[in-house]
Amino acid sequence: MQQQDQQDAARTGIYVSPMAQRRADFFDACGPLFARLDLADSPDTAASLLAAAPTDLLVIDLERFEPGIDLDALGGLLARRAGAPALLLCPFANARWLPLLQAAGPAAYAITPIEPARLQAVVRRALAAGGRAPVAGVDALRALLALRARVQSALDAPDDEQNLAERLCQALLAWPGVLHAAMFRLRPDGDLQLEAEQGKGAAAGLRLATVLQRGERLLQAPLRHAFPGLLAAATGELVLLDTLAQAGEPALADSLRAHGVVQALGMPVPADGPGQPRGALSLLLDHDAPLAPEAFDALRDCAAMAALGLRLLDMNIESEQLLARLTYVSTTDALTAVANRRHGEELLEREVKRARRYRTPLALLSFDIDRFKAINDTYGHPVGDVALRTVADCVRALLRSSDVLVRSGGEEFHVIAPHTSAIDGLKMAEKIRHAVEQAAIPGCDHVTVSLGVAQLGEQESADSLVQRVEAAMARAKRAGRNCVELAMQ
Numbered sequence: 001m002q003q004q005d006q007q008d009a010a011r012t013g014i015y016v017s018p019m020a021q022r023r024a025d026f027f028d029a030c031g032p033l034f035a036r037l038d039l040a041d042s043p044d045t046a047a048s049l050l051a052a053a054p055t056d057l058l059v060i061d062l063e064r065f066e067p068g069i070d071l072d073a074l075g076g077l078l079a080r081r082a083g084a085p086a087l088l089l090c091p092f093a094n095a096r097w098l099p100l101l102q103a104a105g106p107a108a109y110a111i112t113p114i115e116p117a118r119l120q121a122v123v124r125r126a127l128a129a130g131g132r133a134p135v136a137g138v139d140a141l142r143a144l145l146a147l148r149a150r151v152q153s154a155l156d157a158p159d160d161e162q163n164l165a166e167r168l169c170q171a172l173l174a175w176p177g178v179l180h181a182a183m184f185r186l187r188p189d190g191d192l193q194l195e196a197e198q199g200k201g202a203a204a205g206l207r208l209a210t211v212l213q214r215g216e217r218l219l220q221a222p223l224r225h226a227f228p229g230l231l232a233a234a235t236g237e238l239v240l241l242d243t244l245a246q247a248g249e250p251a252l253a254d255s256l257r258a259h260g261v262v263q264a265l266g267m268p269v270p271a272d273g274p275g276q277p278r279g280a281l282s283l284l285l286d287h288d289a290p291l292a293p294e295a296f297d298a299l300r301d302c303a304a305m306a307a308l309g310l311r312l313l314d315m316n317i318e319s320e321q322l323l324a325r326l327t328y329v330s331t332t333d334a335l336t337a338v339a340n341r342r343h344g345e346e347l348l349e350r351e352v353k354r355a356r357r358y359r360t361p362l363a364l365l366s367f368d369i370d371r372f373k374a375i376n377d378t379y380g381h382p383v384g385d386v387a388l389r390t391v392a393d394c395v396r397a398l399l400r401s402s403d404v405l406v407r408s409g410g411e412e413f414h415v416i417a418p419h420t421s422a423i424d425g426l427k428m429a430e431k432i433r434h435a436v437e438q439a440a441i442p443g444c445d446h447v448t449v450s451l452g453v454a455q456l457g458e459q460e461s462a463d464s465l466v467q468r469v470e471a472a473m474a475r476a477k478r479a480g481r482n483c484v485e486l487a488m489q
């Protein structure tokens with residue numbers, strides 16, 4: 001150790017932080033490890049220092065820097081290092097910095113807050129190992145390829161969100177070092193809930209609802225600021241705890257440690273556009289080894305795949321809703337919301353076939369509002385429309401659920417009545433006639449209807465049935481209106 005200290009004492013370093021207190025603290029903790037340690041309050045100052053003399057280690061403390069503002073300048077410092085030792089001190093709630101900066105140049109990292117003794121150890125290691133980014137070996141790269149493939153196949157036609165989340169957790173759990181994988185999902189009502197979780201080994205029995213003290217309304221959970229999966233879903237940032245105590249919740253850290261957890265990571269599942277993430281993936285790991293840039297890339301892609309999976313499920317639901325809407329619009333009369341003529345014809349054909357196959361009676365009723373032209377002429381077309389709607393509502397309320405009311409023409413309707421004989425059809429028609437006569441029509445007095453009733457003959461076609469019932473209805477008109485006529489055979 002003494003020899004090591006002597007070696008360190010020959011080193012030079014630059015520490016960059018915009019915070020005076022952090023610069024003083026770092027100097028206290030790590031100053032003795034360097035022959036000369038320069039403190040810089042901005043990337044510009046650090047750049048000048050780097051240009052002035054060779055430096056063994058550049059330490060960038062990312063607390064209070066903003067990726068949106070400072071990324072270019074800090075990335076520029078790493079690029080200028082051209083592979084020479086660099087160490088990033090990254091706040092646990094903003095680990096998004098790591099893949100962003102590691103893309104600019106290789107750098108080791110440690111997560112903050114960090115104890116002075118651990119910080120010294122990390123700086124020593126960075127000096128000794130040359131401050132390289134963690135490197136993924138052959139096995140690690142193979143494992144990342146397998147993870148990508150598994151996550152991709154999890155997207156293969158999932159049944160629903162929960163099924164997708166379970167498959168993703170299963171894929172993540174097979175990644176070496178993962179003890180527990182979970183997915184949180186923000187529901188449309190704004191409730192963040194635990195969609196799925198899977199554990200293995202010491203964490204097989206770990207239940208996040210127990211650890212977090214609830215399984216629903218998790219954005220309001222007391223531990224939302226400390227558990228990486230929740231914090232990631234709330235802030236949209238990559239969150240990484242490489243010592244569980246960093247989040248300042250000792251009880252949470254203890255309960256995770258009891259399941260063998262050493263490192264915890266939360267990766268936001270991005271929204272379609274700007275706005276709150278759709279949820280987060282949570283990983284609990286059994287080691288504290290720094291993650292290689294390739295691991296961050298793979299995890300970011302997993303979260304993007306989760307977002308894509310959720311979007312595909314949304315699209316399925318939207319397509320079903322669109323199809324239902326299309327079916328409704330193409331089969332329904334817009335004014336009265338009963339079946340339109342074309343759909344009525346299809347339904348009648350179907351009922352005729354069914355009645356023939358099962359030898360059950362089928363009645364068809366036809367009715368037409370009496371002197372409807374006079375209503376339009378006297379009160380105006382809008383009142384005529386209200387009358388049509390009121391009559392349709394009044395008749396629909398009388399029918400069985402198996403009967404179908406169809407608007408077959410302007411002010412003419414049909415009722416398809418399965419399992420109904422001519423006698424029952426006549427009773428039904430009389431009920432309709434009476435109910436319409438009694439109904440109050442907003443904007444005008446009352447209306448009456450004339451009705452025809454026909455029962456399907458043994459070999460009769462739907463067309464012939466319609467002709468007969470309409471002829472019966474015409475006879476009811478001729479007979480003085482507001483009455484019922486039975487069709488001839």
Ligand SMILES: Nc1nc2c(ncn2[C@@H]2O[C@H](COP(=O)(O)OP(=O)(O)OP(=O)(O)O)[C@@H](O)[C@H]2O)c(=O)[nH]1
Nearest residue numbers: 368369370371372373374376381384385410411477
């Ligand atoms: N307000 C309104 N009127 C309609 C609609 N469809 C058809 N009509 C009207 O319904 C009237 C039907 O008139 P006619 O066929 O002469 O029959 P009617 O006046 O009811 O006389 P009878 O059937 O013989 O009792 C016409 O004036 C059509 O313009 C509609 O959607 N809304």
